[in-house]
Amino acid sequence: MVGVTEPNSEMYDVVIIGAGVVGCAVARRFALAGARVVLIEKGADILSGASKANSAILHTGFDAPAGSLELELVQAGRQEYLEIRESLNLSLVRTGALVCAWNDVEASKLETIEAEGRANGVTELRLLDAGETRNSMPGLSTRVVAALEVEGEHVIDPWSAPLAYLTQAIALGARFLRSTELLKGNFDGVWTLETTSGTLSASAVVNTAGLYGDVVDLRLGFEREFEIRPRKGQFVVLDKAAFAHVPRIVLPVPTEITKGIVVCPTAFGNVLIGPTAEEQEDRVRATVETETLEALLKRGAEIVPALANMPVTAVYAGLRPATEQKAYRVKVRGEQRAITLGGIRSTGLSAALGLAQHAVKMHSAFSDALDPPASVPNITVPNLTETCERDWQRPDHGQIVCHCELVTKREIEAALASPVPPGDFGGLRRRTRAGMGRCQGFYCNAHLAAMTEGKLATPLAADIGQEKRK
Template identity: 50%
Template sequence: MNADAPAYDMAIIGAGVVGCAIFREFSLAGLRVALVERGADILSGASKANSALLHTGFDAIPGSLEAACMREGHARYQALHQGLGLPLLRTGAIVVAWSPADLAALPGIVARAHDNGVLDVRQISAEDVRTREPHLADDLLGGVLVPGEAVIDAWSAPLAYARQGLAMGGTFLPNTRVTGGSQAEAGWTLQTSQGPLSASVVVNCAGNQGDAVEAIARPSPFEIRPRKGQFVVLDKTAYPLASAIILPVPNERTKGVVICRTAYGNLLVGPTAEEQQDRENATVDQAMLEGLLAQGRRMIPALAAEPVTTTYAGLRPATQFKDYQIEALPQRRWITVGGIRSTGLTGSLGIAAHLHRLYAQHFGPLPTPADPVLTPVPNLTEEHPRPWQRPGRDEIVCHCEMVTRGEIAAALQGPLPAGDLGGLKRRTRCMMGRCQGFYCTWRVMEIAAPHVPGLVTPIQGSSA
């Protein structure tokens, strides 16, 4: 190890939702932890775009590590969400059968759920489905009810995890690309774009760059095969058209197109499942988006009258394996966390707990932690009152999402301020409503420019 480099007990490479959860876990456990991220902010990679569902793991492969981490992650989120100010919309889910083949598959879905310990899952009749979801097309044949599925805020959760890690003494290192490393008996010296960094143990949580980072320690046993998912976000007027998460009968390759509410009062349709070589760019495709809308309208005909607010795409770090690729390498003082696909949001807290056990088994007991500091994040959802609704509120900057100047200013300050414009959007919802920033971009940029490197300050006095 390099005696001149900043020294940590653990360096976590990658600040997606899983990296943030692991950062929280080991900071709470009393280690000196560095969360290393090549982007300017947390969630700069795969974790910034997903369907924001908290899964029970009812349809995971029984006995898999993914199933275990999802089950534990689901339970841990429910236990801590109130203390961290995180939403939990208990919508439940219905797997809907649209064909005789789908209907024949429903008993197997129930059996798998029970094998996974999700015992409240049950098959329901077509009449029951229609009663629960009257806007679904009339030709549905039946369904499976999954009461424990829920909707959360995919951006506030990792922010809360990272902020709690910081409050417990952890360090966040943005704009820090890991380019290599060398191991000595005491641990690693990582070479980064900001200089060397020393750590006793390294955790590879690099998402779509996971196999490239793994090559620092060993020839990677897995290959990242990015899988793109495209989504359509419908206007807030569509929100009442589905109360539960509407799931299709899955196939071997994908769970299929989902219709669900968002924590922000919209309705979401997606994702697609498209393999691609490019690990950086998740572009949207008009033909695929039209296909998504067609499938959504097939299931809920009234969606044909609803306008689209926006579209987006994300890349999931899939590998050639169906299960998570998590492994401790004691001789290398390295822990691999790879192949965490669309279930990473749910599984993140369970993955962190699993790593806690791996660390204790292979690297020794953890220190006795101090009492945890609670770091609740601001509410972004429609579930609870927001600042614009309070007496004496200040200027509303984004009228589509009702975001105040105070919210934007707060997101640009504090222990984990927004590192770029994308981070500011994810912390406040500004520029993410019906006009997609057409009316508020100028004012948002004016407020943010002094705080965010690279933003151009608008001409003084020219904004509303």
């Protein structure tokens, strides 16, 4: 398969376990620092676990726990994202957010939320009465009582960013091993890691295994210090016609139990409603239930009445690597030269670059100084954001393969020939959006199957069949 890299006898400075958004960001940061890096992933592609499904919000940290590591790393990650996004061609849709109160009890909590946000260093906050809230977003229900405006909350493309991180890491010499599961690790001055693809040797390891973070710690020979408790979130994606009615992120006033249901635009021109928060034991299957999805649609229409009867483009569910505590579970074991970045829940997309900075800093406490490269290669990822020019709008794109999402033949061919080509159909969808529109691939899957023949670990037809059986 294109893009598969085999282990070799090289001694690495760092092995990173798990190629979600955090693992990709950590690989990039260590490569920028000059480390010999290998990133391993048991799935067929990056973002095969928790990172493939999220709400794609770039958070400010206004509602993060005061003084927490999560707050520090969310804000550090956000800042770096804003600094590098133009050079890597990363998306940013400047939406802002409204924390909406729907009764007087909720409205009474807004001042406290504002004060906590300012204490967290977020200054672009403004309390709005009902009229000001409706002026800010006319489509909101007239039942809204008040709101807190958070100007800095925005939406991004959640899949192109980690792809860019890993692509830059590879350009700096990092290696990526897909379909490579850690079986056992042993430390005897250096790490010897047994994987399904062979044995790796490294000076240090970083555990970014997400939903299997606690399992990987055990396989590395450490005692269990936290327990992953998968938390399912179900989402509904509405047709692009809904986008005109939801120009801003609409957040609820949180409770002690949950942050609640969000209604927000996406970078791809749709509207998202969700997520739920459901505890389960299964770390693999995230099913969707009709009753829950209907409840999400009902709640969305209560918040923005124009969403009632809006066509549904897709439904999906994702799992977050929650633990028995709300805090990130970050652990450094200097004597064993190991770092664990565990329990990274819903803010992982925003915090990924901050977590990567933090990992390199912790690594420097037990490692010799690294020698950064003399220059950093320029890389960019294709734009999939509807608010910017797309490839179909440029000449000589070949043809439109996916008409729902206006994906060109040139985009698909470029993804398959890229430094980090897709390993399965899900990876191709995330890189191009082919098959993710109204018809969900009904009209383009045959063409895609022909274009990807022999280039994916699992043939497209088999991949689709497996998804339908879930």
